[in-house]
Amino acid sequence: MAKDIVAGIFCCVGTLFFIIGTTGLLRMPDLFTRLHPSTKCDTLGACSVIVGMAVHNGWSWDLLKLAFIVCFLLLSSATCGHAIGRSALRRNIPYWKKKEANEDGHGA
Amino acid sequence: MKKVAALLFISALAVLLLYVVASMPPMGDPDNPTATHVIPRYLERAEEETHTVNVVTGVILNYRGYDTMGEVTVIFCALAAVLAVLGRERRGVIHGFVDRSEVPASVIVKTMVRFMVPFIILFSVYTILHGETSPGGGFQGGAVIGGSMIIFTTIFGLYESSRRIPLKVRAPLEGAAVMGFFLVGSLGLVGGGNFLTYAWPRVAQGLHPSLVVWLTVLVEVGIGLGGAMVLTSILFAMIREEEEIAPAS
Known part of the structure; x- marks a missing residue:
């Protein structure tokens, strides 16, 4: 029973991070700020969902599979975020500035 | 109007x-x-009749083997059509593709791809070999191998990846799916049964369950290898450019 509650809390936290990440992806103004919430989805959201599943599952060989999934998720999503951000920066994709700061010619 | x-x-x-x-x-x-009609029979008797724990695999490879063989032939025909339009790279000539991207891949991405691709291929082997007991199978595993080759080729270029899977390895394996089906189906004919029935009445009354499972795995491996090689060949044909680039020493 306590196991189910802990697992449920972890899964709910993970879902919350997914919701926050998706909202950020839709609402943020430019690529760099969108990159920030969307990478949080993969790391915090998916990892806490997987931790919740691991708690729910208890000790078994499936834990090893879940650990591998977490490892590869962390490695690949961090690499993806790095590649997208670096490519966008090198291509001089314009980044978002506040309106009034834009008129002064200074970045926000 | x-x-x-x-x-x-x-x-x-x-x-x-x-x-x-x-x-x-x-x-x-x-x-x-x-x-x-047939669905209740599939669900109730698939395990005793096809000896595969996974009903989906039992239906795809055993009950509806002809259908799957047709699909596999369609995939092979897709490769043939792509190669007929774009042409195959010539034997013995190493083609490259010009990396026109403004930003070359960083060291981090290269290291990660080099680290991950073997694990991706290992996972697809698991998917293919476990197809008859758990979700997965030849089509999925082959697609995963193809995806890993796409990652590798976009990061390291056609020269590196076509050196690792050269034409003389790909060309015979592209037909592996069709050939696997044909081989197992002909074994059924030789054994006195019908094409692709997994029953050899001339040899034994009922085949040993483990033998049927091994035949299913053989077909599955054929589908996986064939699918992977077809995807890789289509990728190479599409990404290849006519100018030949001297290999970077």
Whole structure:
């Protein structure tokens, strides 16, 4: 029973991070700020969902599979975020500035 | 005038489609065609008849083997069509593709791809070999191998990846799916049964279950290898450019 509650809390936290990440992806103004919430989805959201599943599952060989999934998720999503951000920066994709700061010619 | 005609056509289509939807059988009715013909038999007797724990694999490779063989042939024909249009790279010549991207891949991405691709291929081998007991199978595993080759080729270039899977390895394996089916099907003919039945009445009354499973795995491996090589060949044909680039020493 306590196991189910802990697992449920972890899964709910993970879902919350997914919701926050998706909202950020839709609402943020430019690529760099969108990159920030969307990478949080993969790391915090998916990892806490997987931790919740691991708690729910208890000790078994499936834990090893879940650990591998977490490892590869962390490695690949961090690499993806790095590649997208670096490519966008090198291509001089314009980044978002506040309106009034834009008129002064200074970045926000 | 054009708009009015389009509107009329769409309304007529909508009326037709709605009429068809209205005459569909109600959902969840036990008298539905989906619940009366062959499906109950698949679900109830798949394990004892096909000896595969996974009913989906039993249906795809055993009950409906002809159908899957047709699909595999379609994939092979897709490769043949792509190669007929774009052409195959010549034997012994190493082609490159010009990396026109403004930003070359960083060291982090290269290291990660080099680290991950073997694990991706290992996972796809697991998917292929476990296809008869758990979700997965040849098509999925082959697609995963193809995806890993796409990552590797986009990061390291055609020269590096076509050196690792050269034409003389790919060309015989592209037909592996069709050939696997044909081999197992012909074994059925030789054993006195029908094509692709996994039953050899001339040899034994009922084949040993483990042998049937091994035959299924053979077909599965053929589908996986063939699918992976077909995807890789299509990728190489599409990414290849005519100018030949001297290999970077």
